Amino acid sequence: MRTSRYDVFMYASIMGVPALLVLVVIGLYLGYGYAVSVLAALLVAALVVFSVTGIKEIYVHGSYPGSRKILNVGIDTQSSAQPKARKGEEISIVLDRFNNETSKMDTKTYRFYADRLTTVLGAILDIKAYQDSTVTIRCNCRMGICGSCGVVVNGKPQLACEANLLKAAEGGVVRVSPMLGHPLLRGMVDNFSDFFEKHASVEPFLVRSDHKERESAKQEYAQNSDELERFLPYSYCIMCGLCLDACPVVNSNPNFTGPQALSQVWRYHSDSRDQKGKRRLFDVDTAEGAWGCEFSGSCSKACPKGVDPASAIQLMKSELMKDMFAKE
Ligand code: SF4
Numbered sequence: 373m374r375t376s377r378y379d380v381f382m383y384a385s386i387m388g389v390p391a392l393l394v395l396v397v398i399g400l401y402l403g404y405g406y407a408v409s410v411l412a413a414l415l416v417a418a419l420v421v422f423s424v425t426g427i428k429e430i431y432v433h434g435s436y437p438g439s440r441k442i443l444n445v446g447i448d449t450q451s452s453a454q455p456k457a458r459k460g461e462e463i464s465i466v467l468d469r470f471n472n473e474t475s476k477m478d479t480k481t482y483r484f485y486a487d488r489l490t491t492v493l494g495a496i497l498d499i500k501a502y503q504d505s506t507v508t509i510r511c512n513c514r515m516g517i518c519g520s521c522g523v524v525v526n527g528k529p530q531l532a533c534e535a536n537l538l539k540a541a542e543g544g545v546v547r548v549s550p551m552l553g554h555p556l557l558r559g560m561v562d563n564f565s566d567f568f569e570k571h572a573s574v575e576p577f578l579v580r581s582d583h584k585e586r587e588s589a590k591q592e593y594a595q596n597s598d599e600l601e602r603f604l605p606y607s608y609c610i611m612c613g614l615c616l617d618a619c620p621v622v623n624s625n626p627n628f629t630g631p632q633a634l635s636q637v638w639r640y641h642s643d644s645r646d647q648k649g650k651r652r653l654f655d656v657d658t659a660e661g662a663w664g665c666e667f668s669g670s671c672s673k674a675c676p677k678g679v680d681p682a683s684a685i686q687l688m689k690s691e692l693m694k695d696m697f698a699k700e
């Protein structure tokens with residue numbers, strides 16, 4: 373039986389507390405003092421919890437691996453985490469990890485037992501906790517919101533927390549690699565500095581001509597549903613970087629602004645509250661901006677939020693073309 377520290381406290385609350393109360397009452401009934409009864413009850417309750425749950429260690433709630441404090445030291449938790457005790461379908465997980473000391477990729481295969489709800493991220497975190505603590509992956513929300521767990525699963529850029537392990541498996545094997553469209557930091561973690569710089573370079577915020585209204589706004593910026601629809605789909609970007617990893621142009625020319633930042637140019641340009649006007653488009657009217665896009669469409673296919681950067685870039689190009697013809 374595999375247990376996490378959260379399970380420990382759940383079992384302790386369900387079984388330990390009632391047992392404790394009953395034992396205190398028995399101790400008092402038999403005429404032992406209050407202190408002796410409580411101590412004896414604590415001891416017996418702990419033994420009940422440990423023997424029924426198979427728990428060998430308790431981690432203090434809120435502590436983290438590496439700095440965790442073990443209350444009951446002595447017996448290895450690994451014994452309760454052995455794969456033979458697990459249920460589910462056996463999957464071989466091949467992890468490609470960037471070794472930042474040798475600047476080479478290391479590959480290692482792990483055995484994992486998955487049920488139908490296991491995600492790739494869940495499996496990797498389990499491997500890190502119970503098989504190999506050197507596995508490195510970045511994640512936060514575990515629900516497709518923060519955009520930090522982008523990896524390549526069996527050749528497809530995906531959010532590890534949204535990829536179902538059994539569905540991703542091909543012949544019982546799942547290969548997980550870091551995204552190669554960004555520089556690598558360590559393990560399966562990419563360096564997003566360049567990505568965020570490109571995002572920041574397009575001024576991804578509403579620009580207003582009256583700078584003072586920020587301090588002395590008199591009313592809200594009302595919009596009707598048509599105005600909202602125009603930019604809403606592009607505002608769902610969670611900055612996961614999967615579109616850049618999928619983009620063949622980014623992979624051959626790192627100076628290309630890329631689908632994420634370009635989609636944000638269109639997002640703010642389409643917003644009726646923005647007053648930067650055509651200048652937004654002119655800023656990316658370059659060979660490495662909008663015109664760098666070769667319309668492979670792989671960015672939109674990879675996007676987990678349906679942002680469709682490819683369409684944003686084509687709309688941008690057609691707007692720039694109109695302007696070009698108007699000048700002639
Ligand atoms: S456009 Fe989609 S794939 Fe690209 S960073 Fe935003 S959410 Fe991720």
Ligand code: FES
Binds near residue numbers: 512513
């Ligand atoms: S952990 Fe947040 S998107 Fe995957």
